[in-house]
Amino acid sequence: MFEFIIIMLVKIAVVFGALLLTVAYLTWLERKVIGDIQVRLGPMRVGYHGLLQPIADGLKLLFKEDIIPAEADRTVYLLAPLVAIIPALISFAVIPFGSQVKILGRTIDLYITDVNIGILFIFAVASLGVYGIVLAGWSSNNKYSLLGAMRSSAQMISYELSMGLSIVGVLMMAQSLSLVQIVKAQSVVWFILLQPVGFLIYLICAVAETNRAPFDLPEAETELVAGFHVEYSSMKFALFFLAEYANIVTVSALATTLFLGGWQGPLLPPVAWFLLKVFAFIFLFVWLRATLPRFRYDQLMGFGWKVLLPVSLANILVTGLIMAWR
Amino acid sequence: MELGLFIVLALVAMASAIAVIIQRNPVYSALYLILTFLSLAGLYLQLQAQFIAAIQVIVYAGAIMVLFLFVIMLLDLRKEEQRAVKGGYQLLIGLLLAAILLGELGLVFGGGVLKGVPGEFSPEKVSALGNTQVVGRLLFTDFLLPFELTSVILLVAIVGAIVLAKRRLD
Secondary structure, eight states, X not given: OHHHHHHHHHHHHHHHHHHHHHHHHHHHHHHHHHHHHTTOOOOOSSSGGGTTHHHHHHHHHHHSOOOOOTTSOHHHHHHHHHHHHXXXXXXXXXXXXXXEEEETXXXXXXXXXXXXXXXXXXXXXXXXXXXXXXXXXXXXXXXXXXXXXXXXXXXXXXXXXXXXXXXXHHHHHHTOSOHHHHHHTTSSSOHHHXXXXXXXXXXXXXXXXXXXXXXXXXXXXXXXXXXXXXXXXXXXXXXXXXXXXXXXXXXXXXXXXXXXXXXXXXXXXXXHHHHHHHHHHHHHHHHXXXXXXXXXXXXXXXXXXXXXXHXXXXXXXXXXXXXXXX | OHHHHHHHHHHHHHHHHHHHHHOSSXXXXXXXXXXXXXXXXXXXXXXXXXXXXXXXXXXXXXXXXXXXHHHXXXXXXXXXXXXXXOOTHHHHHHHHHHHHHHHHHHHHHHTTSSOOOOOSOOHHHHHHXXXXXXXXXXXHTTTHHHHHHHHHHHHHHHHHXXXXXXXXXX
8 A cells, every 4th residue: 555655656746747847848849949930049048049948937937026906806816827727737647658667576557547437537627627717817807808718718618519529439449438448449550540530620629728829819919918817927827827838738648649549659668659749749739829820709619610510520420330330 | 534535525515505505796606516516526436436427527517617607707796796685575485495395305314205225236336347338328228218308308408599599689
């Protein structure tokens, strides 16, 4: 029992640390890649090629003045950043990032826990994440914040539906909701080849769910100044920032697990494959942001309900028919 | 430990349910309702019903309550908060109904009117067959008719909502 707890705590600490480090350097990666696409250098001053920039940014945010608007609803205002960050961090608990390793004669599974409803756990946790944004927008008592929160709740509900349906095909083929089993089911062929439509829908919805460009309407600088977090400053703003980037890592890891065979791959060690695939997705996210202009609000809603939802339903139907025929 | 967890979850569920009614601010009421749903999901987990727990969080806490908040945020809350609670006959009828409900509950649970008969699916059997698999199989075999009827009713509700909203727009 004692040994089990120690192993668990070490695993959680390692995953948590790696996740936070990835999130911090994601900001550096994003600025570098976007700089490159726009033929600029990006951060160069702090450390070699700006490598210490995330640390400098973090310190700067920490020492900023923490402002609470006079007309804000204090309790909810303080609660909102926490509600945003916690779901973003705990969904990693069920994602398998490697097979087994032997350390000091013990076999250790490279996942924190394998629950039989793993994928539902992630969706349940992710569906709570929207409250962070909604509550932040409402409690700030600012019309731009409220508009951002409104847009966000409508957008996330609409795209959550298609996202949930897009992975049903994968679940039908894997015959399991456990992420460990889903990875095992892809040992011969990755699900991206068997479920290309599902993958595409998942990808689009993942971008929308993380409020990233071209679906970044909840913050839309040009029309809402910054949307739901316009009144937040200092560490509270940093928590929203962290939550957004942690969500990017989570949806990338989930896409890797569901469609790209998880940690499986030839030659390289499993963890390396996992990281490689996750970072490929993260790069795609940054690339999208630098390339595509923002949707208009009615286009966003029309696309979600009139295109993505019917296509994902048709995908389930076709998958079911083919599986029944065979 | 299991009993302790149950007591904590049950207390949180009841306290937040009471807070839903007592709170004057509708947004706070909605937040407490979410807390109630989450602690209910915890109780389902203790019953080894992981699938139901996850669905509880996804559907109720994650989707329906977001829409509730969406609507509440559009209201003018200051007016709502100032509205005084009407006393008199409303309070009287409420108390009377509550007393009747309490009496019924006491009769059912205390008087032994309903005797619980353990069904076919014990926690051990469910975890052996797979939680989600058991729910799915039962829904599409024994409970197929109620399941399909429910979906038709929901479809009617959706069509009805769209018809009503459209008429107001035109």
